[in-house]
Amino acid sequence: MSTTTPGTSLQLVELTKTYAGRPVLSAIDLAVDGGHFVAIVGRSGCGKSTLLRLLSGLEAPCDGGVLVNGEPLRSVNLHARIMFQDGRLLPWKSVLDNVGLGLRGDWRSRGLEVLRHVGLHERAGDWIARLSGGQRQRVALAKALITQPRLMLLDEPLGALDALTRIEMQQLIENLWLEEGFTSILVTHDVEEAVTLADRILVLEEGRIARDFRNDLQRPRRRGDPGFSQLTAEILDTILTQGGQGSAPQKTADHATEAVTPEHGHSPRPTGQPAGARGSERSDSPPIGEPSGALTAQLQ
Amino acid sequence: MARFQPFQLNPRLKRSLIPWLVPLLLLVLWQLLASRGVIPTRILPAPSAIALAAINMGRSGELWGHLSISAGRAGVGFLIGASLGLLFGLINGLMPRAELLLDSSFQMLRNIPPLAMIPLVILWFGIGEEARVFLVSVGVFFPVYLNTFHGIRSIDPGLIEMGKVYGLSPWQIVTNIVLPGATPSILVGVRFSLGIAWIILIVGEQIAANSGIGYMAMNAREFMQTDIIVFSIILYALLGKLSDSMARGLEHRLLPWHPNFQRTAKAVPSKPAIS
Ligand SMILES: Nc1ncnc2c1ncn2[C@@H]1O[C@H](COP(=O)(O)OP(=O)(O)OP(=O)(O)O)[C@@H](O)[C@H]1O
Ligand SMILES: [Mg+2]
Numbered sequence: 001m002s003t004t005t006p007g008t009s010l011q012l013v014e015l016t017k018t019y020a021g022r023p024v025l026s027a028i029d030l031a032v033d034g035g036h037f038v039a040i041v042g043r044s045g046c047g048k049s050t051l052l053r054l055l056s057g058l059e060a061p062c063d064g065g066v067l068v069n070g071e072p073l074r075s076v077n078l079h080a081r082i083m084f085q086d087g088r089l090l091p092w093k094s095v096l097d098n099v100g101l102g103l104r105g106d107w108r109s110r111g112l113e114v115l116r117h118v119g120l121h122e123r124a125g126d127w128i129a130r131l132s133g134g135q136r137q138r139v140a141l142a143k144a145l146i147t148q149p150r151l152m153l154l155d156e157p158l159g160a161l162d163a164l165t166r167i168e169m170q171q172l173i174e175n176l177w178l179e180e181g182f183t184s185i186l187v188t189h190d191v192e193e194a195v196t197l198a199d200r201i202l203v204l205e206e207g208r209i210a211r212d213f214r215n216d217l218q219r220p221r222r223r224g225d226p227g228f229s230q231l232t233a234e235i236l237d238t239i240l241t242q243g244g245q246g247s248a249p250q251k252t253a254d255h256a257t258e259a260v261t262p263e264h265g266h267s268p269r270p271t272g273q274p275a276g277a278r279g280s281e282r283s284d285s286p287p288i289g290e291p292s293g294a295l296t297a298q299l300q
Numbered sequence: 301m302a303r304f305q306p307f308q309l310n311p312r313l314k315r316s317l318i319p320w321l322v323p324l325l326l327l328v329l330w331q332l333l334a335s336r337g338v339i340p341t342r343i344l345p346a347p348s349a350i351a352l353a354a355i356n357m358g359r360s361g362e363l364w365g366h367l368s369i370s371a372g373r374a375g376v377g378f379l380i381g382a383s384l385g386l387l388f389g390l391i392n393g394l395m396p397r398a399e400l401l402l403d404s405s406f407q408m409l410r411n412i413p414p415l416a417m418i419p420l421v422i423l424w425f426g427i428g429e430e431a432r433v434f435l436v437s438v439g440v441f442f443p444v445y446l447n448t449f450h451g452i453r454s455i456d457p458g459l460i461e462m463g464k465v466y467g468l469s470p471w472q473i474v475t476n477i478v479l480p481g482a483t484p485s486i487l488v489g490v491r492f493s494l495g496i497a498w499i500i501l502i503v504g505e506q507i508a509a510n511s512g513i514g515y516m517a518m519n520a521r522e523f524m525q526t527d528i529i530v531f532s533i534i535l536y537a538l539l540g541k542l543s544d545s546m547a548r549g550l551e552h553r554l555l556p557w558h559p560n561f562q563r564t565a566k567a568v569p570s571k572p573a574i575s
Binding site: 056058076077078080081082084086088090091092093101102127128129143 | 458459461462463464465466467468472476477480481483555556557558559
């Protein structure tokens with residue numbers, strides 16, 4: 001890691017967001033150390049995007065707050081770069097001009113450099129409409145990277161991509177993260193993606209962090225490794241048995257994560273520490289490491 | 301017996317010629333009927349007579365005088381109306397407070413057909429240039445205003461949000477995101493209003509003018525010169541078509557990024573599928 005400035009640290013203090021009287025996030029407490037890669041998974045509508053929007057300062061909390069490097073966040077978070085699912089590129093600007101949007105001075109050579117990083121420098125002069133979905137995502141990534149952000153917020157960045165492109169993009173993101181050392185918060189529907197990339201995986205449920213998994217698998221991680229499948233299956237089970245439909249037998253977090261080899265051991269939280277109250281009510285019986293849909297780990 | 305072979309045209313040429321067949325036949329029929337006296341010249345002169353009238357007027361210079369006067373009126377009226385429409389469209393589109401103040405007034409005025417104001421306009425301005433320029437400006441204002449406003453308001457809020465997260469100032473958001481995003485809609489307004497400008501001008505010039513194509517037609521009526529009248533009508537059609545093509549050219553120039561206006565790589569023929 002050639003880190004010059006460390007990644008931004010985040011602290012969420014009783015962070016609460018209510019829409020029209022309906023709580024979306026209720027008093028979330030969370031600390032993310034600089035340079036960590038955190039993934040947030042959960043059912044649709046559980047407030048993942050809302051959480052990211054609060055972290056980026058696009059939305060103001062109803063109660064509580066966010067500390068960015070210890071400073072309270074009051075307006076748009078300029079440490080952060082968001083990569084949106086739909087890319088949000090400007091069709092009336094060329095690829096290169098999209099990458100350099102809002103920059104001053106001589107950024108063009110740097111823009112080309114970043115585009116080379118994502119393998120698109122030959123398309124620098126093209127219109128956005130001429131790019132494929134995966135290429136657009138890579139432009140969005142380049143655009144987020146050019147300012148060397150210390151905090152990267154990724155809201156389902158790869159949701160619209162096919163499986164192959166997605167794996168490529170995951171590798172790209174992982175490598176860039178290893179090189180640049182920024183803090184990453186990744187929202188995803190894809191549990192495997194979370195397990196591939198993150199060293200901490202939060203399960204969001206009804207506006208709370210229901211579970212906090214630590215993932216110390218060695219990088220680069222490979223689908224199909226026993227530890228990988230185990231963790232994936234366990235996270236999936238946690239999500240699927242939420243909302244009172246949990247009639248299927250369960251296992252506890254600690255049980256599963258024990259099998260995962262701790263390797264860096266820099267996770268701020270103890271293994272699988274439940275942040276919600278539900279963990280204790282679960283029975284643990286079934287065998288672990290079943291191929292329990294690990295390859296079809298797409299939640300909607 | 302050798303079969304009669306019609307000439308072999310290549311299919312593309314054929315396709316572009318066929319649509320002209322019916323108009324051509326009608327023209328020939330019209331010419332025949334008129335020259336035989338079936339259609340009296342007083343009602344409709346022969347196409348050849350119209351062409352002749354056009355040539356004569358062109359030679360005498362009368363045509364160019366009227367033409368440039370009409371084009372000037374349409375141009376000035378259009379510029380004034382479109383600039384104001386653009387200005388207020390931008391102001392109201394960007395500032396909700398201005399919209400609250402002005403938009404409903406504009407919506408009320410919009411429902412007045414500009415031509416209904418002719419008597420009043422003649423009282424205000426007489427039959428001078430101002431009257432016609434004013435009418436054209438009013439007619440042009442609303443399409444440009446509405447489309448500018450609508451174009452700004454229908455910009456994807458996600459893009460503006462993206463601009464904020466990427467640290468753009470409000471002014472940068474306007475110049476980088478709002479204006480380019482609204483341009484397609486603004487150009488629709490421009491194209492639409494060019495058509496309206498001509499319509500208003502025709503009527504304006506026929507009622508109150510002593511020059512211009514509309515005047516040329518009305519003047520010809522007094523002398524029962526139907527050939528000149530029909531020629532004036534054709535002239536309006538051509539001018540309308542010309543300004544529409546100009547607006548389309550503008551779209552191609554200003555929207556090179558837009559998939560609808562992108563030049564498809566016609567020079568490179570698509571490769572045949574691998575055999
Ligand atoms: N601007 C808003 N006004 C009212 N309700 C909102 C608004 N934004 C989000 N919500 C509500 O907040 C809840 C959480 O929304 P959010 O977009 O954070 O979900 P999500 O977890 O990102 O879901 P998904 O995985 O489908 O993207 C939803 O019930 C949604 O209807
Ligand atoms: Mg979302």
